[in-house]
Amino acid sequence: MSVDQQHALLTAARRLAGEFTGTFGTETIERFLHTSYDQFAAHSTIPNYLPLLAERFARQRLHALARLEGHRDGRPIVLFMCVHNAGRSQMAMGFFRHLAGDRARAWSGGSEFATEINPAAVASMAERGIDISKEFPKPWTEEIVRAADVVVTMGCGDACPVYPGKRYLDWELDDPAGRSLEDVRPIRDExxxxxxxxxxxxxxPAT
Incomplete structure (x- = not known):
């Protein structure tokens, strides 16, 4: 880890500490931040973005942990999961957030998350006025799965985590990986x- 990355992580830790004041202490925040960094460091080909990815993922994980500890706001949470978190689950999360607005929350993850989102998936969503270009493939963690009200799986089979008592939906959808924009459009519409x-x-209510 470079000096610049260390500085960026320290800055991220301060931001997260401000956001979660009264909910989590510094030790918990730094642990989630650094374990998130390590998960992306093993996959990323662009080291400069690692602190940003780690901060964004740590924030999501901390929100999940807070929910498990009783900090609920009444909004349902849906977790969309596929193998690479680069196509189907990202499009589903994009549609969900676009249609639900702030009335519900959506997360996504992959069992073997990729290094980037499928460009055809990004382009097909842009045709519907939904920008998912700033999203990024990410793994799932125990607290994220446990905090979700509904877990939607898409082709990850036994690699997807199963927790007793949780609602699961399995959507059989073609994988857009390696497909043209024309071939991805029907998947997007489904x-x-x-x-x-x-x-x-x-x-x-959907907007």
Missing amino acids: IERRVRDLLDELEV
């Missing part, structure tokens, strides 16, 4: 249909 149905089930 994902939108299923996300809209899920929002109806959760009684979350």
